[in-house]
Amino acid sequence: xxxxxxxxxxxxxxxxxxxxxxxxxxxxxxxxxxxxxxxxxxxxxxxxxxxxxxxxxxxxxxxxxxxxxxxxxxxxxxxxxxxxxxxxxxxxxxxxxxxxxxxxxxxxxxxxxxxxxxxxxxxxxxxxxxxxxxxxxxxxxxxxxxxxxxxxxxxxxxxxxxxxxxxxxxxxxxxxxxxxxxxxxxxxxxxxxxxxxxxxxxxxxxxxxxxxxxxxxxxxxxxxxxxxxxxxxxxxxxxxxxxxxxxxxxxxxxxxxxxxxxxxxxxxxxxxxxxxxxxxxxxxxxxxxxxxxxxxxxxxxxxxxxxxxxxxxxxxxxxxxxxxxxxxxxxxxxxxxxxxxxxxxxxxxxxxxxxxxxxxxxxxxxxxxxxxxxxxxxx
Numbered sequence: 001x002x003x004x005x006x007x008x009x010x011x012x013x014x015x016x017x018x019x020x021x022x023x024x025x026x027x028x029x030x031x032x033x034x035x036x037x038x039x040x041x042x043x044x045x046x047x048x049x050x051x052x053x054x055x056x057x058x059x060x061x062x063x064x065x066x067x068x069x070x071x072x073x074x075x076x077x078x079x080x081x082x083x084x085x086x087x088x089x090x091x092x093x094x095x096x097x098x099x100x101x102x103x104x105x106x107x108x109x110x111x112x113x114x115x116x117x118x119x120x121x122x123x124x125x126x127x128x129x130x131x132x133x134x135x136x137x138x139x140x141x142x143x144x145x146x147x148x149x150x151x152x153x154x155x156x157x158x159x160x161x162x163x164x165x166x167x168x169x170x171x172x173x174x175x176x177x178x179x180x181x182x183x184x185x186x187x188x189x190x191x192x193x194x195x196x197x198x199x200x201x202x203x204x205x206x207x208x209x210x211x212x213x214x215x216x217x218x219x220x221x222x223x224x225x226x227x228x229x230x231x232x233x234x235x236x237x238x239x240x241x242x243x244x245x246x247x248x249x250x251x252x253x254x255x256x257x258x259x260x261x262x263x264x265x266x267x268x269x270x271x272x273x274x275x276x277x278x279x280x281x282x283x284x285x286x287x288x289x290x291x292x293x294x295x296x297x298x299x300x301x302x303x304x305x306x307x308x309x310x311x312x313x314x315x316x317x318x319x320x321x322x323x324x325x326x327x328x329x330x331x332x333x334x335x336x337x338x339x340x341x342x343x344x345x346x347x348x349x350x351x352x353x354x355x356x357x358x359x360x361x362x363x364x365x366x367x368x369x370x371x372x373x374x375x376x377x378x379x
Contacts (some may be wrong), residue, residue: 041229046161061087131160137298219263275357
């Protein structure tokens with residue numbers, strides 16, 4: 001696609017692009033079962049999409065933003081930025097501690113709303129909900145949380161960055177107010193590309209793109225949501241177009257050739273469970289999700305570091321582990337702190353197998369041992 005674009009750039013940008021982008025949106029709208037093609041537009045990544053949503057909501061003093069301690073760091077920063085702005089909405093953070101259960105999470109969410117969401121006439125409450133948390137890599141009961149939002153008049157913004165291609169998405173069933181999801185993570189498109197889903201009922205609240213596009217219409221003119229995203233300036237559209245047929249790449253067709261969505265999910269989920277168990281066995285630790293309540297294609301495994309050892313390690317130990325994995329072992333598995341412990345989140349993809357999990361586990365065992373020896377001065 002890049003060669004096609006560069007061979008006739010003027011022809012592409014002035015004539016071809018609009019038909020291609022409509023085909024992309026049609027394909028993805030069908031994939032997530034949106035009611036209308038124009039409910040789906042493309043943005044560069046999920047963080048960008050969520051910033052666009054929050055910017056358009058025009059939060060005011062007295063409004064309430066709800067996030068979680070497990071919210072992705074860039075989105076957590078975004079929520080804090082809006083809470084710091086003038087006028088200042090109130091930011092409320094719900095704490096999730098794993099291991100837990102889906103039922104406990106929905107109960108915690110309901111209880112927080114009942115006890116902490118105090119509003120007067122005109123107060124808007126917005127909840128930022130993960131479909132799948134980044135760290136831990138836990139699949140949340142996000143559709144139930146969206147339903148709780150509906151019951152309580154709360155705007156639901158779903159950060160589904162890890163969702164499309166990893167779990168089924170059905171917008172007509174789940175019916176969130178807004179949702180974003182990265183296509184380049186699990187759908188196998190080129191980087192970077194993401195969908196921004198907005199049901200038609202909310203189109204008039206999405207007046208601005210970021211940056212402002214040539215499709216902007218001034219009030220009181222009607223917002224033409226999809227048209228605003230047809231041209232956002234001169235950018236690389238090839239990642240967006242990698243969704244649809246081309247001589248060299250097409251994500252959705254590639255997935256069909258692999259056997260389809262059920263086969264992909266079955267392989268990756270099974271690999272996550274088996275590979276994660278092997279990692280825990282090699283590391284002498286345990287899985288975070290022993291009962292398979294939160295696992296899609298990512299699995300969280302405890303690292304062999306005691307609470308006493310963690311206290312003497314550098315505060316940036318996860319970053320150090322990342323660097324050593326990448327530079328010395330030429331592999332990657334996310335490492336993070338949660339609930340006083342250090343965990344790793346390993347991803348199961350179609351191109352890896354159990355032996356890859358075993359390799360990463362041996363690497364992590366060596367790195368953890370070395371870090372403790374360096375911290376204690378022992379050999």
